[in-house]
Amino acid sequence: MKRSLLAALLVVAAGFALAAQSTSQQNLFRYKLDNGLELYVYRDASLPLARVQLEFRAGAIAQTADTAGIFRLYERTLFQGEVAHPGSAEIKAALADLGVSSIGGGTTAERVSYWFTLPSAKTDQGIAFWARLAESPPLDPAAFDAAKSECLAEAAAQVRDPAAVYEAAFTRRLFGKYPWRRDVVGSETALKSLDLDSLRSLQKTWFVPGNAAIFVGGDVDPEAVRASVEKYFGAWPSAPDPWKKSLPPNPKPGIWHPTWLVYPDPSMPEGSATVEARYRGPDLAYEPDSTYAADLWSSLVSPADGRFKTSMLKHVSGLQGADSITAYYVSQRDAGWISYGAAFSPDPGRRSTADLVHGFKERARGYEITSMKVDPDYFSAEDYAAARSRLLQKRAAQISTPDGMIDALSFWWAAASVDYFLGYPDEIAKTGPAEVSDFLETYIMRNLEVVSVRMNPGDFERERRVMEEQGFEVVRPDNAFWWQR
Helix, strand or coil, X not given: CHHHHHHHHHHHXXXXXXXXXXXXXXXXXXXXXXXXXXXXXXXXXXXXXXXXXXXXXXXXXXXXXXXXXXXHHHHHHHHCCECCECCCHHHHHHHHHHCCCEEEEEECCCEEEEEEEEEHHHHHHHHHHHHHHHHCCCCCHHHHHHHHHHHHHHHHHHHHCHHHHHHHHHHHHHCXXXXXXXXXXXXXXXXXXXXXXXXXXXXXXXXXXXXEEEEEEECCCHHHHHHHHHHHHCCCCCCCCHHHCCCCCCCCCCCCCCEEEEEECCCCCCCCEEEEEEEECCCCXXXXXXXXXXXXXXXXXXXXXXXXXXXXXXXXXXXXXXXXCEEEEECCCCCCEEEEEEEECCECCCECHHHHHHHHHHHXXXXXXXXXXXXXXXXXXXXXXXXXXXXXXXXXXXXXXXXXXXXXHHHHHHHCCHHHHHHHHHHHHHCCHHHHHHHHHHHXXXXXXXXXXXXXXXXXXXXXXXXXXXXXXXXXXXXXXCCCC
8 A cells, every 4th residue: 555655646746747848959857846946957869978966046246245255255155265166175185086077166246156077977966965065065164264264364364466456446336226237256344244154144135046947068968867867856945035135236327427537557568558448338138138238349340450440540640450459348236348449559749548548439439430330321230230140150160069068058057047048149139229329329429438547667657747737537446446545
C-alpha cells in the first residue's frame, strides 16, 4: 500500500514538473520555479563543458550613501577574496573536486554574479555548489573582518588611481543626486560603519530566489538541468521582491548647467590629451524604446571614414586622427549615458586647449549632431543598413559560444530582461531616422553635458590661467569623489 501511494505521489509530482517556456533563440530554454527563481539553459554540445552561473539583480544601484560598498563587501566575505581568486580553503577544495577550469563574477553597479566552467558530467554537482552558497552563505566573522580590511584598502587606493579619479569626477557631476549608486567600491566612512548583521540583512533582502536567476550553458540536457535546479533550489524559501520598493530613477537631465572639467592626469604622456562630453541617456528600466535608437546612433557614427568623424577631423584642428574620435551610448538599468570625445595634441602657441575644447564641443553638438537630427540626408539608407548590420554582427559574434551566450543573457536579464535581448534584432530592424532624430533631440539637444579634459600636469600648468578664466574646474584626487565634502 505504501509503495502504491509513493508511486502515485511521484506521478502527480511529475505532472507538476516545470515546463520549458518557448524562446525565439534556438536551443535556449527557460523555466521558473514556484519560489520565483528563473532558469535559463542553453544547449551547445561542441565541447564537454558547462558554464553554471548564479545571478542577482543587485549591486551599487541598491546602495545608499550610508551603505556604499556593501555588495562588494558581501562578495568578498563569501569567498574570503574575489570570486575569481577565492581565499577560502574549503571553497578552493570544493572547486578542485568539481574540476572547475575557470571561475569569475563579481559586483557591478547593477548585478552580482558568480560563475564557473566545469566538465559537463559534473553539472549537477556544480548546481548543488551554487545552491549551498545561495541558501546558506558562509558569513564567517573572521572572513568578514578580512574582507572589510581589503575593501577599506581598496577604497583608500582609489584616490591614487588616475582612471578612478577621472570616472569619479564624471559620476559626481553627471549623477549628482545618487552618485553612490554608481560606486561599487564605496566610501571608507560607509564601510567602517558596516557589520556582519548588515550583510545578513542584505542577504535576506536582495539575495533571494525571486531576485535571482540560474544560467547554464554547454553540453547539457535542459531537462536534466531543470531537475537538478528543482532538487537543489526548490526548497529555497521565497521572499518579497526587493524591487517592489522601487528605487527613484536617476533624474534627467542629470545636471542643471554646462560643466567644464580639467584633470591634470599624471598617467597622460606630455603632448597628448583627451576631451570627452557626456550626457544622461535613456535608461533600460524606464525608456527601453529609446535605447534602440541610441545603439543605432552609436553604430552610425562609428566608422573612421564616415561623415561624422571625417567632418570633425576637417573642422577641429589638433585631433589625433579618426581612430581617436569616439561616440557611443552605454546601456544601463537606470543610469545610461552618452559620450563623444577625441584625443588631441595641446599646442598653446597656436590655439589654447580651452578654445580647442569649446570648439570641439560646439562642432560636435552645435553642428554635426544638429545636422544629424534635422537633415534626412546626413546618413544615407545605406549608412543605416550598414549600421544595423554592424550591431547584429557584433551580437552574433558575442553569442557564438556558450560563454558568450551566458554573458549576454545574464547581463540583459539583470539590466533589462531576457525578452529585451531576444527581441533586439526585430527592434533594431524597426528603428530608423525618425527614432534617431527623436533620440538626439531628447537626450542631447534638450540636455546638458559634462565636458572633461584629461591632460599631462606639465601641459596643464602652461595653460592653467586660461582654463581657469574660462570656467574649467580643476579635478584633483581630493575633490573627485562624491564622498569628499
